[in-house]
Amino acid sequence: MMLRTPGLLLALIVISASACRSDGAEPPTPEIAVNTVGFLPDAPKAATIARRCDRFAVVDAATGEVAFAGAAMPHPAGGGSDSTAWIADFSVLQTPGRYRVRVDGVGASPPFSISRSAWNRPFYLAMRGMYLWRCGMAVRDNSLGIEFVHAACHLDDARLDHVDPTQPGKAAPGVGGWHDAGDYNKYVVNGAFTAGMMLQAWLQFEHALAPLDLQLPDGDPTLPDFLEEVKWEIDWLLSMQAADGRVYHKLSTEDFGGFILPEQETAPRFFCPWGSAATADLVAIAALASRVYRPYDADFADRCLAAARLSHGFLQAHPDDHRPDQSAFTTGRYDSPDADDRLWAAAELWAATGEATYRQSYEECVLSPPARGGRSRSRPPSIVDDLWDWGNVANLAAYTYLLAERPDRDPQVVTKLRNALRASADRLLLAAQNHPYARTHGERYYWGCNGGIARQTMTLMLAYRLTRQAEYRRAAQQSLAYLFGRNPYARSFVTGVGFNPPRFPHDRRSGGDAAEAPWPGYLVGGPWPTENDWHDDQDDYRTNEIAVNWNGALIYALAAFVEPDTFDAAN
Ligand code: 9MR
Ligand code: ZN
Helix, strand or coil: CCCCCHHHHHHHHHHHHHHHCHHHCCCCCCCEECCCCEECCCCCCEEEECCCCCEEEEEECCCCCEEEEEECEECHHHCHHHCCCEEEECCCCCCCEEEEEEECCCEECCCEEECCCCCHHHHHHHHHHHHHCECCCCEEECCCCCCEEECCCCCCCCECCCCCCCCCCCECCCCCCECCECCCCEEHHHHHHHHHHHHHHHHHHHHHHCCCCCCCCCCCCCCCHHHHHHHHHHHHHHHCECCCCCEECEEEECCCCCCCCHHHCCCCEEECCECHHHHHHHHHHHHHHHHHHCCCCHHHHHHHHHHHHHHHHHHHHCCCCCCCCCCCCCCCCCCCCCHHHHHHHHHHHHHHHCCHHHHHHHHHHHHCCCCCCCCCCCCCCCCCCCCCCCCCCHHHHHHHHHHCCCCCCCHHHHHHHHHHHHHHHHHHHHHHHCCCCCCCCCCCCCCCHHHHHHHHHHHHHHHHHHHCCHHHHHHHHHHHHHHCCCCCCCCCCECCCCCCCCCCCECHHHHHCCCCCCCCCCEECCCCCCCCCCCCCCCCHHHHEEEHHHHHHHHHHHHCCCCHHHCHHHC
């Protein structure tokens, strides 16, 4: 063909060049699973390829230029050369950029970055997710260029009928806090647990979290945004305390509502009768808050400590494991034995006050866990659990004790806890090594296990802090990689973040608003009972719901790697 003008010639050259370098446009193959957000430059970096292969390349996502080439290795757990999982390790590539993993004959992965800011945006969105969960006020977000909005909701929270049937219609203040999950109810055990994980993140990564601007509306200028968001929940938790110190277990409609925006949910909401686990969790979170908020707001800290002591006194007078009467409700139960909650309460009260009685009651329990079968301690809590959740909060107590700088710790208890923590972290490491997607809980799946994977980074980061052994920190990074795409689905499990994230989470706002996209920044529960059982389907509340205790764990994991110096640029 005769080319008549240099302009046309240039255009053709550009077109043909971009045809050769088509990696940016090639649809990703689900056979290459990789973290689809990004890696810190020094992070471990690997993709899992679900097909036999020899060599792989990491290519520039825009130009297709090869930045790194290597041999894929069969994953040992997959059975040598018959392995169905091949690992492409490119940890040595540290140059910031945007890349894809490419395997001839298989295809290319979704793009990802190598950057010191890699986790900033996911952190921001996960924190915005907490703000968007706020009950009792209007919320609005446009982070994705899509308007997510609801008006002030549940302003009548709540009635006391099920607490005191002699005074029908009587109400008490319980407005505020976060909705729990895809439903709009509020549960003390899970709320305190979530706030507890987030304040642990603060205790450990304060330097990184303190400067971050989360663009919260009408904020308190004296509080860092991170603490302001957690305080929204703590204020509500304090309102769940009765005058005598008992704590109402939850605040809820009698039955789950429909897929409508929260302000449209007008069915009456009720305080649920008290429970000893909720009461102990309130003690723990209020004591912890008194410590964390004191430098900013001494009055609030005093109020928190007084609340913690009041409820602790109530628990002392009621030593039995008192399960809440939930007979009026069919909503979430969050019902489990209180031994671990009492343990957390003791550890936090000691950390907040230094008073020996609190310390001793924690130490006694660590050194000689109460015998099985006792009435109030029907199930001794595991002191450091591998996979833990709202039903066993004892890990939070152990972290607090281990991190406390008070001089009066019992060396025997310190040793026992350190050993238990190390042993747990080592089991998580081993599980990740033996798993083709580096999943720290191997092949164990349960309701909300994605949250469990995120939460396991707490044990890993603590082990790293105490030993300075990099492998623990690296395993925590691999857990984030799993949640954001290096998993058998080759998809991100967090709405609005990474490649092909969940589109139909079990979330009443996402299902009830006009926007097509789901509300962003939420980790979905994840596959169970097997690896194959995750469905991106709104009806599948067992695997595709969202919940504060999963996001709180994710926020902890991301907080460990957020980069404050470049945070603004991320938004
Ligand atoms: O996360 C909770 C999980 O551990 C339980 O097995 C499950 C069934 O009781 O409930 C989960 O919590 C849900 C709660 O009960 C209601 N709000 C939504 C929560 C997440 O699915
Ligand atoms: Zn609400």
